[in-house]
Structure formats: C-alpha cells, structure tokens
Amino acid sequence: MNPSPNTHPMKRVTVVCEKLAREAVLRLLKEVGAHGWTLWEVEGSGNQGHRLADIPEFTNIQIEIIVRPPVALELLGRLQQDFFSRYAMIAWETEIRVIRSEKF
Amino acid sequence: MNPSPNTHPMKRVTVVCEKLAREAVLRLLKEVGAHGWTLWEVEGSGNQGHRLADIPEFTNIQIEIIVRPPVALELLGRLQQDFFSRYAMIAWETEIRVIRSEKF
Amino acid sequence: MNPSPNTHPMKRVTVVCEKLAREAVLRLLKEVGAHGWTLWEVEGSGNQGHRLADIPEFTNIQIEIIVRPPVALELLGRLQQDFFSRYAMIAWETEIRVIRSEKF
C-alpha cells in the first residue's frame, strides 16, 4: 500500500540574476555538466536596486539546478569567479533529497 | 519587542513536471492528505528536452507542498510508482521549519 | 582550474501569501533589515480556499528572503504576531549556504 521511496542526497543550486545573464548562465550549466534546469521570471530588490517584472530587458530570473555535490561546488565557484562582478546576481545551495537520482 | 516564533520541522516536497500532469498531481495531493499547495509555471530542460514557457500544453509547472514527514514519504513514493514513467517529472524534498504548524 | 567557492550559512525565509499583503510584507522586510528580496506570482490552495492566478486582487505571491539567522527569527516572529491573523499566509525557513555573504 504505502510504497517507500528511495531518496538520495543531492544539492539544489539557486541563482537569482538579471535576465540579461540568462544565456551565459545556461551555457555555464552545460559546461559544468548539469543535466537539467528550471527557470522562471521574478521581481526583485537587492544592492543594485529594484528590478520590476515589466520590461524583459530589466527583469530578473530565478534558476534552480539539481546537481551532485561536486558539481554544485564547481558551479558556485565559476559563478563567483566569472559572473558576480558583471551581473546583478545572488546564488546559494540547499541540501535536498531526490527520487530518481540517476537523472542528475 | 522581539517576538520569538515557534518553528516546527516539516518537509517541503517540490515537484517539477509538465503541465499536462497538473490535475493528476493535484488529485494525488488530496489523496495523500496534503492540506495545501503552491504552484507556478516554469520553463525547463531535462532528459526529455527543453520545455519552453510559450504553449500551455508544452510548458512546465513547479509545485511546492508543505507536509508532515510521513506524508512526504507517502507522496514521493506514489509519485515514483505511478507518475515517473508517464510524465516528464522530477521531485525532491527539503527540510524546513514552519510557523503555524497546525496548518499542515 | 576548479575554483573552490567560500559558502556561508544563511537562512532563506519563504512567505506565500495573498497579493493584497504585498506592500505590508515589503515594508516589514525593510524594518527588520533584510537587504533584498525576490518575489513572483503563484496559484495556491490552503485553508482559505483555492486562489487562482487570474485576478490580481485575488492571487498569491511567493517571496523569498535571504537573511542572517537572527534576522530570520525576527522576521518570522513579526509575521506570526502581526500578519497571520489578517492575511492568508504561510511562512517557513530553510538552511542554505550562500556565496558573497557580505551581501546579506
């Protein structure tokens, strides 16, 4: 009746950044070997002011990427090194447990 | 002055799937006894290709459900058993601490 | 080659509430000293019924705020004290690790 699923530890990396960085971030995800991503548009406020969600050029996106822990490290490192000085951006990681770990 | 809130451990289950699965997933949530859910549309890429957010039939949704730990287990189990072979879908759980635990 | 990023523990507070509460919550964020926030519109269901995402006055928003742990405590406490009786709302915190901790 009650199936007990196998869950596996994984990292979720979240990036919130201006939409302008979209293509560059997606390229980076390919480079570090992420197998997928999920993305949506958000409004936000931070050091670099309030970014409303009305003009596509000035809006923000949030990207979530589920990866194995070493890939998370590599991804965050590359973001810190190459992206943080150029773009309005924040990034963090969370510990999660997934089912179907073979997908990531 | 500084009110100290009571926070309680709970699980957040996140499901990212094609929009087509929407009604089926919401029915499942009722069955396993979740008291609420939050949902929005996302763009995504995974094993089954890139799902743009332009045609409703082909887009993705992300659903977040806060539940007590045993319900999370049951939910993930049912997703693994009945949904993963039929739909483009990933799911994971995160540990969180809520206020107003009586709601979940 | 592989840059190792410095990650720092931080709290992410998530609030899901009716859009009506938007200005009041953003004011509260300023008061407790959050340095930024990210926000988007969601559809949801909870104790107070199903909130579709079609009429702005009746829809929901999800707000995520990255803050230092004591600020998270203060924020959740204030939400519990002043907001929960007035608005359809849930809130929780998650432990995360950020890069660029000086931003928060």
Place this chain on the structure above:
Amino acid sequence: MSPDVVSALVANLLSPAVLFFILGVIATLARSDLRFPEPLYVTLTIYLLVAIGFKGGAAISKAGLAVVWKPTLLAMILGGLIPLGVYPVLRFLGRFSPVNAAAISAHYGSVSAVTFIAATNYLKQIQVPYQEYASAFLAVMEAPAIILGVVLGRMGESSGETMVHTLRKAVHEAVFGRSVVLLLGSMIIGWASGSKGAEMTAGFLVSPFQGVLCLFLLEMGMVAARRFADLRKVGVFLLIFGVVAPMAHGALGILCARWMGLDTGTALLLATLAASASYIAAPAAMRLSLPDANPTFYLTAALGITFPFNITLGLPLYFEMARRWTIPLP
C-alpha cells in the same frame, strides 16, 4: 409581465456580451480547463477603463462642465448615502455583526465598472441613446461608499490603529488605486484632447469595444461562477439581499435621474451604478481597513449574486423602470 419587459429581457439575454458571460459560467460549472491568464485579465481591465474614461471625457468636453457637474455631484451623493440605508438593514434584519454590516454596505454603495459598461452595451443593443458623459458618474461613485463603510465599521471598535490613520490609508487607496487613476486620467485626457484626439483613437477605443467586452464577460462569468460554491455558506438572508438590494437601489437611481431631468438612457446608467456592487476596489479596501469583516459574505454577495443578477435580469428591469418614469433623448 408586459410584452415590453419580456422583449427587453430577451434583447439582453440574447446579446453576445451576456451570452459570453453565461458561457463562462457554464465552462466553470462543467469543469472545463478554459482559463484566462492574469495578464490578459489585467489588459482587458486597462483597456475597458481607458476606453470608457476617454470617451466620457470627450463627451464632457462636448457637453460642457456646466451641464455635467450637477448630475455628477448627485451621483456621488447617491453612492455615499446608500451605505447609510443598507447598514441598518443588514445589522438589524440580517443580524450581521457591525463590521460585517459595514463592509457589505460599502460594497453596495460603491460601483462595478463592468456592470456599467454592460449597461452601455445594452443600450447600444436596443438602440437607446444616452449621454456618454455618464462615465463621470462611474468615476466619482467608487470612493465615497468605501470611505463611509470604513467609518461605519470602525465606530465603536477599539483597534490598534487610530481611525484617522485607517481613513487616510483608505482615502489614498481610493484615489490613487489603479482603476481610479486609469478612469479619471483617461477622462481628463479625453476631455483635453478634444474631438481630434477622439478621432485618432477611435480605431482602438471605439470600434473593437463591444467585442472586447464580450471576451471580458466570458472571463467574468468564470470568476462569478467560482463563487457559486460559497452560496450555501452565506445564509438565505444574504441571497435575498443580493437580489432585492440592487432592485431597490436601481429604483432609487431612476428617481434621482428623473428628479435631475436625465433622459431614459442616462437614467438607466445611473440606476445601474446604484444597483451594482463593487467586487474589486471594495474588497481590497475592506481587507486592508476592516480586516475583521468576513470576505465570504461580501464577495459572495457582490460577485456571486448581485453581479450575475444585474448583468442578466437587472438591466432590462431597470430599463423598464426608466422607460416608464423618464423621457428619452430626442
């Protein structure tokens, strides 16, 4: 029923706008997956308010402020007085708590722009002329009842905030809220840019207007039908109130119009405004200023009962009254 009433009723029920409203109701009740995305809802609202405001402004500039200010002021007073009549009924006949009675009163004194637009549409359908400047009535009738409702609801209640503070917020909300900015702003623009402005924008603000209204009423049918599930929760009194109140206010509106010497078409518009209940501005204001009032009561009554009633049966009824009690435009 006299043949006139019947034919007025049929004319309304067979107008595309009302039929699309009914289609929306049916789609929701049949659990269809038809749904309008929020940006489309917002766009349709912006369009309808801008169009009705602009045309109203152009009409004011034609008729002259001298002609317009008196009926507009009267309309404003009418909207402000309605809550004073409704409150005791709800409080003592309906046995609602003071704060709930005040909140519902505010809704019925304030107005619904879509119901007003449906009334103009109905007059076009049955080819009865009216004064376009009547949208000025719409613009001034939204706020007063809301503010009065807040005052009524806060009297005798000891809250954290002072009444003055609450009122100041409510007034700002009522004056700089989206709908008033769009409606009043477009009205001033229509007035200032005159006939040349009206000509340049007619291809957008006039020709597609009736059709866009159909689309919007399709959505409103879905929105209203979603409230039907709550009809059981509100009690028999409110069900009856939701139908009787608009009829009483409609009649009151006709009497005022008659007293002012307004023509039949314009009288129908004033009656419709009086009869209509706000379901956008008033609920938002009540949630912020009278948070203890129960939304199920006022939303179900305004959106689930009065709005569908007005759109379908109310309009021809008020028109029949107007036809008997006033004289048409030549």
Place this chain on the structure above:
Amino acid sequence: MSPDVVSALVANLLSPAVLFFILGVIATLARSDLRFPEPLYVTLTIYLLVAIGFKGGAAISKAGLAVVWKPTLLAMILGGLIPLGVYPVLRFLGRFSPVNAAAISAHYGSVSAVTFIAATNYLKQIQVPYQEYASAFLAVMEAPAIILGVVLGRMGESSGETMVHTLRKAVHEAVFGRSVVLLLGSMIIGWASGSKGAEMTAGFLVSPFQGVLCLFLLEMGMVAARRFADLRKVGVFLLIFGVVAPMAHGALGILCARWMGLDTGTALLLATLAASASYIAAPAAMRLSLPDANPTFYLTAALGITFPFNITLGLPLYFEMARRWTIPLP
C-alpha cells in the same frame, strides 16, 4: 505545372500570413531571442477560436440548420474514418508499434484550427467566396478521430485502467476541452445573437482578424521550427508520410465535398480540415490516454512536417484540386 497552380502557389506564399510564418521559422533557426510570452499565445488562441466560432454561428443562423447539418455530419464521419485508413499504413508499411500507429492516426484524423483559419485567409486573399458555416466542420472534426485513436491504441493492450474508463476520460477531455468550449460556445452565441450581434462585435471579431492571424502564424513558425531538430529522429517513412498523408486526405475531402455539392471555396476548407493534423488537442489526449506512445513521432509529424507543408504548399494544391473538381459559388 500549369500557370494556374503556380499563380495559386505564389499568391499563398506572398500572403502576409504565410510570410510571417516563414519569418518565425527563420527567427528560430537564426537563434534570435524573439519569443512570445505564454499569455500572448493563449490570448491569440482564444481570440481566433472565438472569432471563427462566432462568425460560423452567425453564418449557420443565416443559412439555416436544415442546410448545414448534412455536410457537417459528413465532415464528422470523414474525420472519424481517416484513422481507420491511416492505422494499417503506419502499422504495416511504416512498421510502427500498435500504440504509436494508433496515436499518429488520431492526429491525422483530428484537425488543426490554425490550418483551417489559414485556409479561410487564403480564400480571402484570392477572393474566392466560401460558406462561413464551414467552421461547424472544424468544431465536429476534432473529437471523433481522437476517440477512435484511443480505442485502436488500447485494443489488445492490457493496462491497469479499463478501456471504458480511459474512453470516458478521453470523451470528457474532447468535449469540455478549452478549444471545443470556445469554438462551440461562440458558435452557439453567434447563432443565437443573430445579425445584430454580428454587427456589434464586427469591429473586434472581423476587421482585425487577418492581422491577428499574421501575428499568430509568426509564433507558430517559431513553434514549428523548434520541432525541426527532431526531424532526424523520426525516420524517412514518417517524413514522407507527413507530406503524402495530407495530400491523400485533402483529395478525399474534395471528393466528399463534390459528392455533397459544396462550392469550390467550402470544398477547400473541408479538404484542408481532412489534410490537417491536430497538434494541440490530440497530443494532450494521447499523453493522457495512450501514455506509451512516443510523442516525438506524432508531434514531429503533425507540427514539424504536416503543418508547415499545409500552410505553404498544401493550401494552393488543394485549391487547384477543388477548382478542377467542384463548381464555385455564384
């Protein structure tokens, strides 16, 4: 090719609608960042379905149900029969598994509303009259093939769900799905509200229609071009099938039209419906009812091959057939 075919072809390829479709294809292939937001896509769909349904309903009320029901029933039967012919071809010539053959059959028996609208646009472009009531064909041809496809696909398959249960879901989906609700609903409204209703909404549902279609085909060009990457994956058989099947079904449609005595323009519309493959309703239904069928096959064939073929080359071809085999409206 005869000069007539060439000029029909050129007329279609140089129509703004087709050129915008091609622009969409080019923009995607050139990796432009042009993209339509989902709410715009949904809005354009709602608009096109409501407009075509409403005008169809008005035309039915003019022509009378007595005239319309027979060709409509025939169109419905035609749509239901196509899968029976397509299935064995895919199964035995194409060597597809039963479930894939059934799913693809369902797509080709069902219809694409956009292709139909493009055909009406083409007839306007070349100034050939047609019966507006033909949108009734569109309304009734969506569901039958989908239901039949599900039956074919589930025969001999032992699934958890019973066939009856699957069918019940598929039928509900087909009858209360968005597109049918909008199309049939608007058709009934157009029929009920008569010529006065048509007049009131013409500024929205008629005058901008051709231009809105251009915008939508721009988007559909981008959507179709995204499927081109999968063309390599589906095999040569399906590539050929995606072009030959619509031609065969188009010819069949013309023959039916001739048999019914339909005029040239209306015959083209029936042929286009027969030739078109569904890429919205059918895929959704297959995912739910035949989850084991491979979407790459049916989506690539319907959206990546047949849709672009019909829009660009198919329409003038079917018109040439119609011109030879039928007689025009006076």
Place this chain on the structure above:
Amino acid sequence: MSPDVVSALVANLLSPAVLFFILGVIATLARSDLRFPEPLYVTLTIYLLVAIGFKGGAAISKAGLAVVWKPTLLAMILGGLIPLGVYPVLRFLGRFSPVNAAAISAHYGSVSAVTFIAATNYLKQIQVPYQEYASAFLAVMEAPAIILGVVLGRMGESSGETMVHTLRKAVHEAVFGRSVVLLLGSMIIGWASGSKGAEMTAGFLVSPFQGVLCLFLLEMGMVAARRFADLRKVGVFLLIFGVVAPMAHGALGILCARWMGLDTGTALLLATLAASASYIAAPAAMRLSLPDANPTFYLTAALGITFPFNITLGLPLYFEMARRWTIPLP
C-alpha cells in the same frame, strides 16, 4: 517664441499619446499601484514594431527601392557618425571615463523606435504628410552606433576577450536581436505582399495603431518616471547633455534631410531619429560588451531625460526647424 512654435507645442502636448505618457509619469510619482504586466509590454512592442515595419515595407514597394536607398544609407551614416562627435564631448567636457563616454555615445547614435512612432503620430495629429518608407531609416540606424560604441569603449582597454570576439557578439546581437528581426522582417513582408497584403491587415495594423500607441506611452511614462530617482546621481553635466544633445542631433538631422531634398514631414522623422537615444537595444548591448560602463549614466540620460524631452518638447521644436528649413510634400 513665435505663435507657430507655441501652437506646435500645444498641439503635441494635447495629443492623447503625450497626455497618456504624462499620466504614466504622474501615476508613478503618486505611487499608484498601476502596473503593466510584462506580457502586455512585450505584446505592445511586438505590435508596434510589426505595424511600423509592415507599413514601411508597403511604402517602399510603392516608392521603389531606387528612391529609398539613398536617404536610407545617409540615415545609417548619420547614426554611425553621431558617436564620433559625442564621445569627445563626454570625455573631455564631461570628464567621463573612456568606457562610460563610449557607452553613452552608443546610446545617442542609436535610436528609439517609440520616439520615432510618436513623431509619426505627431505628424498625423497636425496633418502634415510624410513618407511612410522612413521606417527604413529606423531599421538601419539602430546597429551602427552600437557597434561603433563598443569599438570606442574597447580601444586601449585590455580585456580577457579579444576585441574581434566582442565585436562579433555585438554584431550578432544587433542583427538578430528581437527588435531588428521584427522590424526588418515585417518590412520585407510588407514590401513582398504588396497592396493586397496591406489591405488585408489594415484592420489590425493601421486602424488601432494610434490608440495602441497611447497605451504603450502610458507604460513608458511609468518606466521613464522610475528613472527620475536617479537624476540626482548623474551630475549636472549629464542633465544638460540629455537635453542639448538631442537638439543638436535634431538640427543635424534636418540639415541632412534638407541636403537630400526630403520633405518637411520626413525631415522631422529623420531629425527625431537622430535626436532620440536608444534605451532598449543599446543598454543590453553595453551590459554584454562594455560591462564596466555604469548603467546609471546611460539609462538615466537616455530614458529619464532625453526620452521624455523628445516626446514632449523635442518633437514640436524639431518640427519648427523642419518647417523653416525644408519644403513640405505637395
């Protein structure tokens, strides 16, 4: 001021489009909750670019490429040269760093489509004819200044990327970016589909155009007003520059137009393009190619100063120059 200037100014300030722009500014300054959803913004942009491109293409096909190519080439050169004049002014008078001076130069050499459309609207308002093919100027003036700005900004800077690589990216962005694809694509379609195509789409691309522009300028008023908060941060020099530069470039545009023998209306359009500063394409390109330039400078100048100035005061001013220095179309 001569009475002509005054009446030209009043005609512009009382046009609905400009009044809606001002309404947007007021709504934002008064902290109204009025806001356009992103999909509506995107839809309005797509519509305006497609409409202006299509009409321009149809006009080119009427006038013949032989007539159009020369003024178009000149317009392109004009756009490319402006940064060369602006750069030293910013660098040595304004004391901006090389990279900031280059980025601002790129913005003022490139163009704003909305300002151009507002100019055509203004000409319609005051009933002065112009050549529709002038939208070809708009299409070719966006890219050159952006590319030149990148070159100027990267000279002498030692960056990780090579200049060639940066330039290649900037050129691709400038040629396949959304706005160029829509504008040039629709222009070619308008050109290819000729007068019949123009006729079929007029109900969508022509009649509602002026009104849609009003809605868009309402939004742009809100967008521009949000930049006003940064006015304090950019220094007095840039405030003055944001008003003087467009006037100088406008005069330059008129002189070029006169030299080419263009009529008064078309001269105003060229002047407006020269005077306008890009606030969509250029900022995006600068963020990607000159990331060290400070967006507060170029965005505030282009969007917060020059855009509102052009829309309100600039247009009548350039028209007055054009009226004196050129001869009207017969």
